[in-house]
Amino acid sequence: MGLSALLVSTCRAMREPQFVKRVTEVAPRFFICRLTFCEIRQYGSRWQKNICNMAISSIEHRSSYYDIFDARGKKAKTIPDHIGELLGWSDRFFIVMRSGYYDTYDEQGKRIKTIPATIGNFVSICADQFIVRRSAYLDTYDAWGKKISTRVAR
Numbered sequence: 322m323g324l325s326a327l328l329v330s331t332c333r334a335m336r337e338p339q340f341v342k343r344v345t346e347v348a349p350r351f352f353i354c355r356l357t358f359c360e361i362r363q364y365g366s367r368w369q370k371n372i373c374n375m376a377i378s379s380i381e382h383r384s385s386y387y388d389i390f391d392a393r394g395k396k397a398k399t400i401p402d403h404i405g406e407l408l409g410w411s412d413r414f415f416i417v418m419r420s421g422y423y424d425t426y427d428e429q430g431k432r433i434k435t436i437p438a439t440i441g442n443f444v445s446i447c448a449d450q451f452i453v454r455r456s457a458y459l460d461t462y463d464a465w466g467k468k469i470s471t472r473v474a475r
Contacts, residue, residue, distance in 0.1 A: 374428040376392045377411070387399070387407060389428065404419060405418050418438065451464075
């Protein structure tokens with residue numbers, strides 16, 4: 322089981338006890354767990370945790386900017402719209418079309434990968450993957466441009 326799945330499962334299953342004046346009285350209350358995606362990297366012999374990114378809940382086009390909102394509904398980032406035409410977003414990344422290329426961006430508006438549009442026409446996006454249609458096939462790619470699978474389109 323991956324670390325993120327473990328965090329989600331323990332978050333759902335556990336209660337946070339709230340202690341009252343006497344030690345024998347415990348008033349259990351469920352607590353809300355926010356799902357965040359943290360990047361952990363190893364530097365030398367120690368692990369360092371980077372800033373946790375909150376999941377994308379929506380992206381809105383305002384005048385000449387895109388506003389990225391996190392899971393709490395707060396504006397996480399504002400980026401200029403000259404990066405390209407927004408095609409879609411998931412909770413972890415979004416994809417734009419820019420002059421013959423697909424660009425994928427993370428929650429903080431940083432470019433992940435530039436992929437040529439010759440891979441096909443964009444169809445949909447979900448989690449860490451997006452789907453493009455190439456003639457009679459549907460190809461699935463991850464946010465980093467690696468082809469995951471191919472299947473026949475109906």
